[in-house]
Amino acid sequence: MVSLIFVNLVIVAFYLRRKLKSKGENLMLFDLSMNLKADDIELSNKANNRRKSTKREVELPLFSFSSVAAATNNFSDTNKLGEGGFGPVYKGVLAKGDEIAVKRLSVRSRQGLQELKNEALVIAKVQHKNLVRLLGCCIERDEKLLIYEYLPNKSLDFFLFDATKRVLLELGTRLQIIEGIVEGLLYLHLHSRVRIIHRDLKASNILLDKEMKPKISDFGMARIFKGNESKANTNRVAGTFGYIPPEYVYQGICSIKSDVFSFGMLLLEILSGKKNTEFYHTGYLSINGYDQTQVASKIKLVESCLARPFRQYCCILKVRTFGFNLPNALNQSE
Incomplete structure (x- = not known):
């Protein structure tokens, strides 16, 4: 009887030890x-x-x-x-x-x-x-x-803002990253069971998997909307300088458009390989309004940072923006 009790205790002790270990x-x-x-x-x-x-x-x-x-x-x-x-x-x-x-x-x-x-x-x-x-x-x-x-390729800024690593972001890779970010945002804004505004979309919050496919991260500043709500006023401005729209900074209006503005800034960074704060310091970007000359300088900046195949996209942008005929636009990208 004693031996049977001892055996049972050993079995129980082994089970508990295994459970605690696991x-x-x-x-x-x-x-x-x-x-x-x-x-x-x-x-x-x-x-x-x-x-x-x-x-x-x-x-x-x-x-x-x-x-x-x-x-x-x-x-x-x-x-x-x-x-x-x-x-x-x-x-x-x-x-x-x-x-x-x-x-x-x-x-x-x-x-x-x-x-x-x-x-x-x-x-x-x-x-x-x-x-x-x-x-x-x-x-x-x-x-x-x-x-x-765990995502092995770290974040987008690790490649984007490094002169040697930036060359790994070929045309197809950049387009894949852009497309993935768009799909993630569309899900947050329109297709998830609750509407979510990220409020801190930037290169360092875009993680890359082993195939360089993007994943949006860091939802600590995110805001949840319910039902048909599309915007709200807040006294607390969240986000990172350079990615925050002016109506959010000055009026506290938070909406889907806040993320769209951030995405636009991120898109410019992906195309140019430069941090958007550099645009502020060099005069390439003005959030208070800009003329066609400033737009042209942005396109020229993007062209100078990309390989020739990518410049065709800049030509299309020129045609849409300035009404250039396509042959002249192509010649300007030579």
């Missing part, structure tokens, strides 16, 4: 309703009026801190991919071999728990091939982490 490797579903509610996230005014009757519980996989620390080699510098507004980002490999990217909230971060909640809730509501996939999160003591799929 806990650090696998995902656990948990209820975020205690931390993530509609009340905690920045919603439009109409949605806030209805918030008393809304209680959104979000299921999101939970990682233990020990498993994330082990995956990132205790957040070593060799695993560090970069640093953003949220904090440092690390590459990790789980015990089963899956690669992950880990955002770790920094105590010096401009963002905090509110942005973490915002990002977790927004991404939990969407799924698209051109949006980065959130695998889970970790909230233990003072540690706040977001765990994403």
Whole structure:
């Protein structure tokens, strides 16, 4: 009898040990309703009026801190991919071999728990091939982490603003990136179950997979609209200088057009290989209005940065903008 009890205890102990060990490797579903509610996230005014009757519980996989620390080699510098507004980002490999990217909230971060909640809730509501996939999160003591799929080619700015790496962005690759960003934005604005305005679209927030296909990331500043709402006023302007439209800066009007403006600036960067802040300093861009001479200088700038096959697109732009006949436009791109 004693031996039978002993055997049973050994079996139970082995089972518990195995379960605890796998806990650090696998995902656990948990209820975020205690931390993530509609009340905690920045919603439009109409949605806030209805918030008393809304209680959104979000299921999101939970990682233990020990498993994330082990995956990132205790957040070593060799695993560090970069640093953003949220904090440092690390590459990790789980015990089963899956690669992950880990955002770790920094105590010096401009963002905090509110942005973490915002990002977790927004991404939990969407799924698209051109949006980065959130695998889970970790909230233990003072540690706040977001765990994403790992994208090996880093971000668009890594290639775009480096003179040597920029040559890897051939015509087809650039068009593929542009198309993917557009598809991601269309999904956020029109096709997801809730309308989402990203509010911080820029090159560093466009991640690239192994095939150089883009995925929009960083939804900490995103705003959710409900129903037929298309715009809202806000006292808090979110985003990055150079990508924010003037009506948002001066009047606090946030809408789909805010993302469209940001995309336009990003498009100019993709075509020219220059940061849009350089346009401000050199006079290439004026958001307060510009004449055809300024437009011509922009097109000339784009042409000078691209290979000959890409210049045909600039010729088409000239025809649409200035009414040039096509032969003359082509001659000007020689």
